[in-house]
Amino acid sequence: MPSISTALVTAFAVSSFLVLYAYFLYPAGLWVVSRFVSRSTPTLAAADELPTVSLIIAAYNEEGVIADKIENSLGLDYPEDRLDIVVFSDASSDRTDEIVRSYADEGVELERIEGRVGKTECQNRVVDRVDGEILVFSDANCMYDDDAIRRLVARFGEGVDCVVGELRHTRTDDDVEGESLYWRYTRLVKRLESNVGSVVKGNGAIYAVRREAYVPLPADAMSDFAEPLAVRERGGRVEYAHDAVARERTAGSVEAERARKTRIATRSWHTVAQHLGLLNPLQYGRYSLQLFSDTVLWWTTPLLFVAAFASATALWFLTGSTFFGLVVAGFVALVLAGSVGHVLNRRGSSVPSLLHVPHYFLVGNYSLAVGAWNFLRGHNIVTWNTMNE
Structure with missing residues (x-):
């Protein structure tokens, strides 16, 4: 049992850290580095x-x-x-x-x-x-x-x-x-x-x-x-x-935004696959880290969220830990809030920010997941329609 717990804790820690890095630590790191970079202000030409x-x-x-x-x-x-x-x-x-x-x-x-x-x-x-x-x-x-x-x-x-x-x-x-x-x-x-x-x-x-x-x-x-x-x-x-x-x-609605994001995620995976050499830090240095952080890692956060939730749930059942119980409760609250926001949105009702933010967040992650699945099965979207561009 201890080995199972250790593996679950590791899975939770790694997946949680990667999400935290993709969402917060990466831009924070950019901000820190930018403090040491001097850039000139462009002037408009005659x-x-x-x-x-x-x-x-x-x-x-x-x-x-x-x-x-x-x-x-x-x-x-x-x-x-x-x-x-x-x-x-x-x-x-x-x-x-x-x-x-x-x-x-x-x-x-x-x-x-x-x-x-x-x-x-x-x-x-x-x-x-x-x-x-x-x-x-x-x-x-x-x-x-x-x-x-x-x-x-x-x-x-x-x-x-x-x-x-x-x-x-x-x-x-x-x-x-x-x-x-x-x-x-x-x-x-x-x-x-x-x-x-x-x-x-x-x-x-x-x-x-x-x-x-x-x-x-x-x-x-x-x-x-x-x-x-x-x-x-x-x-x-x-x-x-x-x-x-x-x-x-x-886009005018979350559903229209979902279609747009799915198309973008699908095409973006195919595009990155055509430029894999840019992920080589020996050739492109810091840019490779930027590309990995802002694309590959960001687009896999839905999978990381699932891994964090699954491992936290298993640890809660195995150990009865209050911490992991709160983590599970937080995930469930997010999904419930987003689901209520989805129902209100479908009915054409006004959606308060407390419900819309999780709704939009879940729709965005769903779109990323569908885009990844489209890429893995070799499907792409070449043309665009006015309503979802």
Whole structure:
């Protein structure tokens, strides 16, 4: 019996520590290291010193927002003669193409891609057709602050080949605290990673790449994640521009967010598998630890939670320990709170933060688990739909 108890205690301690590390100790460590790193503050260049930019907007059946996106892009604080706006339509079947063509007189180009090949393949094809020194990638439902592109460009210092902007979610009646907490957390991690070296993850709403540094990607790769990885793999640095802001409405419901997160987790596992060499610390040093911590370990936390709960439950039954009894009670309370939040959400009722936060947390972990399972069985999701993008 003592050997069984020892094994269970070890399993509980290891799984609990890894979760604690992934959620708290990793960003805390980044913060400590960043205190010893000196970084210069970028300055905005004069208009006649700015590079040419191709703003590439991804669209699939975006008739409801594409006009707003184009108007937003035309109003950006960037010289007109140095900014090209290109919308690629992944075989849209609504009025998206018609709306984009109506802006042709204002210099907006439409690149229609037939065959519904997915965002990444569309992106590869369009990059071959544009001439900007800097490529900026955006989604149709993301609106940029006026100075967003100028602030992205300002980060392209020596050795920097990719810059990730900051995505902020605008509030709607459906917005709730769990999602808000999650996005604030991810923005903090990106900022800390950039302070100590290279940021690991991009986002499809706003990121930029030097034209000569762009790496064509496999169609099944998640472009906003895979491109920064590919850039780093080739020796370039990936910066985070917290002041280059894009704004996007949230998914609108936890269930819509679940579908989006599942798709992202599925594609992200496949993307990491295509860049396993980056996990070699002998070649990539601290970045390998960042990639492991912020992706592989983070995405396996659902399994770690299950291991911690199972071992704590077994130890409670074996030893009657008050400590492990409280741990089990905490897990059960979390699941019950999340379940009640789920029921209220399905009924369309208002969900208080005390219930929504655990609901959102459980849905996020469920999505990670499904994404891992999809990857293990060889399933991937190449195309995207407007409602869950």
